[in-house]
Amino acid sequence: MNLSTLNPEQRAAVQHTEGPLLLLAGAGSGKTRVITCRIAYLLRRCETPPQAIVAVTFTNKAAREMKERVDDLVGRRQTKGMIVSTFHSLGMRILREDIAKLGYKKNFSIYGAADQARLVRDLLQGIGGERKIDADRVLWKISDAKSRLLSPEQFVPRSQDEAELAAAQLYPRYQRALKAFNAVDFDDILLLSVRLLDEHPDVLERYRDRFRYLMVDEYQDTNPAQYRLLRLLCDGHRNLCVVGDDDQSIYAWRGADVRNILDFEKDFPDARVIKLEQNYRSTGTILSAANAVIRNNTKRKEKALWTSGESGDLIDAILCDDGEDEARVVVEHIHALRARHELAYRDFAILYRTNVQSRAFEEQLRYENIPYVLIGGQQFFDRKEVKDVLAYLQVLVNPRDEVNLLRILNYPRRGIGDTSADRLIRISAEQEKPLWEILKGAGEMPELGEKAQDAIASFVALMERFRERFRRGGRLAEKCRELLAELKMEDEIYRNADDPAKGKRRVENMEEVVNAMASYEEREESPTLSGFLEKVSLLDRDTPGRGTKEEKLAQDAVILMSLHSSKGLEFPCVFLVGMEEEYLPHKKSLHETFDIDEERRLCYVGITRAQRILLLLGAARRKKFGRRIERVPSRFLAEIPAELLRHRKSEARPELSEAEQDKLAAGFFAGMKGLLGE
Numbered sequence: 001m002n003l004s005t006l007n008p009e010q011r012a013a014v015q016h017t018e019g020p021l022l023l024l025a026g027a028g029s030g031k032t033r034v035i036t037c038r039i040a041y042l043l044r045r046c047e048t049p050p051q052a053i054v055a056v057t058f059t060n061k062a063a064r065e066m067k068e069r070v071d072d073l074v075g076r077r078q079t080k081g082m083i084v085s086t087f088h089s090l091g092m093r094i095l096r097e098d099i100a101k102l103g104y105k106k107n108f109s110i111y112g113a114a115d116q117a118r119l120v121r122d123l124l125q126g127i128g129g130e131r132k133i134d135a136d137r138v139l140w141k142i143s144d145a146k147s148r149l150l151s152p153e154q155f156v157p158r159s160q161d162e163a164e165l166a167a168a169q170l171y172p173r174y175q176r177a178l179k180a181f182n183a184v185d186f187d188d189i190l191l192l193s194v195r196l197l198d199e200h201p202d203v204l205e206r207y208r209d210r211f212r213y214l215m216v217d218e219y220q221d222t223n224p225a226q227y228r229l230l231r232l233l234c235d236g237h238r239n240l241c242v243v244g245d246d247d248q249s250i251y252a253w254r255g256a257d258v259r260n261i262l263d264f265e266k267d268f269p270d271a272r273v274i275k276l277e278q279n280y281r282s283t284g285t286i287l288s289a290a291n292a293v294i295r296n297n298t299k300r301k302e303k304a305l306w307t308s309g310e311s312g313d314l315i316d317a318i319l320c321d322d323g324e325d326e327a328r329v330v331v332e333h334i335h336a337l338r339a340r341h342e343l344a345y346r347d348f349a350i351l352y353r354t355n356v357q358s359r360a361f362e363e364q365l366r367y368e369n370i371p372y373v374l375i376g377g378q379q380f381f382d383r384k385e386v387k388d389v390l391a392y393l394q395v396l397v398n399p400r401d402e403v404n405l406l407r408i409l410n411y412p413r414r415g416i417g418d419t420s421a422d423r424l425i426r427i428s429a430e431q432e433k434p435l436w437e438i439l440k441g442a443g444e445m446p447e448l449g450e451k452a453q454d455a456i457a458s459f460v461a462l463m464e465r466f467r468e469r470f471r472r473g474g475r476l477a478e479k480c481r482e483l484l485a486e487l488k489m490e491d492e493i494y495r496n497a498d499d500p501a502k503g504k505r506r507v508e509n510m511e512e513v514v515n516a517m518a519s520y521e522e523r524e525e526s527p528t529l530s531g532f533l534e535k536v537s538l539l540d541r542d543t544p545g546r547g548t549k550e551e552k553l554a555q556d557a558v559i560l561m562s563l564h565s566s567k568g569l570e571f572p573c574v575f576l577v578g579m580e581e582e583y584l585p586h587k588k589s590l591h592e593t594f595d596i597d598e599e600r601r602l603c604y605v606g607i608t609r610a611q612r613i614l615l616l617l618g619a620a621r622r623k624k625f626g627r628r629i630e631r632v633p634s635r636f637l638a639e640i641p642a643e644l645l646r647h648r649k650s651e652a653r654p655e656l657s658e659a660e661q662d663k664l665a666a667g668f669f670a671g672m673k674g675l676l677g678e
């Protein structure tokens with residue numbers, strides 16, 4: 001491990017191993033690199049045992065990348081037992097061991113968005129609000145409360161908003177239901193970890209003893225629950241190193257609190273604070289544009305990023321006719337730039353504010369036969385046919401999981417109608433027994449009718465049989481395939497599909513679950529069904545199907561993703577598309593707190609992903625519900641000094657000479673200014 005590849009400030013941060021350390025620095029200044037080097041330094045120079053090291057970051061992808069970098073530095077043998085993970089995986093590790101102390105069973109389920117929504121819809125029905133109140137908004141409120149560590153008793157509505165009021169009413173029931181189903185949601189993973197450590201000093205002591213060195217990347221985006229977890233773990237030895245950039249805090253809407261990083265010195269008065277100001281990622285021009293945009297945010301720590309590299313190309317600002325035109329222009333540029341700069345497809349990233357924007361680009365890329373990967377969007381593991389398979393597996397592991405049990409009770413159809421299901425649920429509530437127990441005793445309930453009784457009995461028998469088969473060990477994927485065959489899942493999918501082509505795709509998706517399971521088995525040392533389900537639940541929320549996010553990035557394909565997912569990454573060429581008012585800044589409908597500064601930080605994150613080439617695109621018009629509407633260029637475009645930009649119209653082809661382009665641009669520039677109202 002060679003410290004001479006670091007600049008003096010970076011080196012100081014790497015060598016400061018004892019006591020609190022804050023690295024507050026701008027994009028591309030080597031913060032993440034410092035963390036990886038610091039881990040290597042601890043392992044190599046300080047002979048710290050790997051089990052004593054915990055590094056936390058934002059996505060599974062970032063975690064895996066970090067682990068790989070450390071492996072490269074010190075060799076795989078030396079990192080065995082070290083934890084490099086997301087907050088959620090860290091929480092899961094803690095829960096798996098000791099959740100029984102909180103009254104849950106070890107085989108608990110993890111509820112994702114779809115399961116949660118289903119549960120909240122049921123609860124809304126209970127208070128007669130299912131028609132007028134949106135379940136997602138209620139969930140949002142509950143999730144927000146949990147990320148602020150508020151228990152159901154502590155939650156007080158902050159407004160007369162009906163979703164807020166419903167959330168206050170339903171949060172206690174929601175939490176009770178989860179516990180009865182032996183399930184936790186995403187926020188619980190953190191909330192319950194904190195509770196466990198708070199209420200059980202022996203457990204806390206064990207972890208404090210073990211985790212001697214804590215490091216956190218992207219610290220600006222931690223929420224109060226994550227903050228509390230860190231505090232609990234590090235009080236005592238106080239070896240906490242956090243790195244981040246307040247200008248890149250982009251998750252306030254999800255409960256992140258930038259004060260965590262800004263107040264670090266208050267929390268730890270003896271903290272060593274190190275600033276990094278040299279940017280190693282982008283050209284001077286790109287950096288100047290980023291600096292110029294972020295300067296317009298008033299509440300921030302002033303930072304002056306500089307680079308010793310070249311100033312590089314001007315930034316292209318291209319106004320397109322409409323969305324299709326924008327996609328065409330991007331693809332045209334990929335062709336031309338790839339040839340001109342000898343770039344691979346994977347060197348290009350198309351970044352947008354919202355996932356729906358990806359469609360036009362996907363179509364155009366497909367049309368031109370350019371390989372691409374889409375990160376985010378319709379989530380594979382949230383598709384109905386995939387959820388159905390997972391629901392079976394989940395119930396095999398945790399029979400108390402009522403949300404999933406109800407999902408499969410009559411799917412594929414086996415003659416347990418809604419009336420019978422309602423009756424069963426009522427009996428389970430009256431007798432205060434889990435639904436599964438009621439099902440097992442259904443033979444003694446003549447009121448269900450003979451047909452339903454038989455159906456329930458064979459369902460129970462099937463599940464018991466497969467539970468036993470999975471328990472006995474052997475290939476998981478093989479057993480899963482047998483289960484699906486026995487269920488005749490394929491027939492059911494075709495029966496319900498509008499057309500055979502759709503049915504075929506869905507069947508393929510279903511089979512993809514078996515494939516995912518098979519590759520899980522190959523990777524894992526001791527694979528289990530519950531281990532597989534846990535992996536699936538903890539995938540980055542924006543991780544799509546086949547293969548993981550990092551596998552996708554490794555292929556030679558153009559990358560499409562949202563600005564939020566692009567955090568921490570870098571690409572030789574970046575297209576920042578949809579540079580229009582209402583996209584960026586986004587017109588937020590779901591959340592009340594509209595924060596233009598956070599939108600500007602997103603723009604800053606986008607610009608600073610680019611290493612050499614940056615293009616900003618927007619459309620003059622877009623289709624909305626089939627009508628064309630006029631669009632206004634993003635205010636952030638006007639914040640970039642004109643001398644850094646080359647304004648162009650979409651007709652300007654990259655294959656044109658500079659002079660020809662300039663001529664086109666001159667005419668266009670006036671038009672752009674007009675649009676900006678200058």
Ligand code: ATP
Pocket residue numbers: 005006007010025026027028029030031032033034245248279280281567568569570608
């Ligand atoms: P972000 O804020 O976007 O997460 P960051 O501060 O974490 O950025 P890194 O990703 O660690 O920055 O580094 C940015 C790039 O600069 C990487 O390609 C990294 O390898 C390179 N880099 C960092 N420090 C140095 C250095 N001292 N010498 C040469 N290259 C460096």
Ligand code: MG
Pocket residue numbers: 031032033217568
């Ligand atoms: Mg980073």
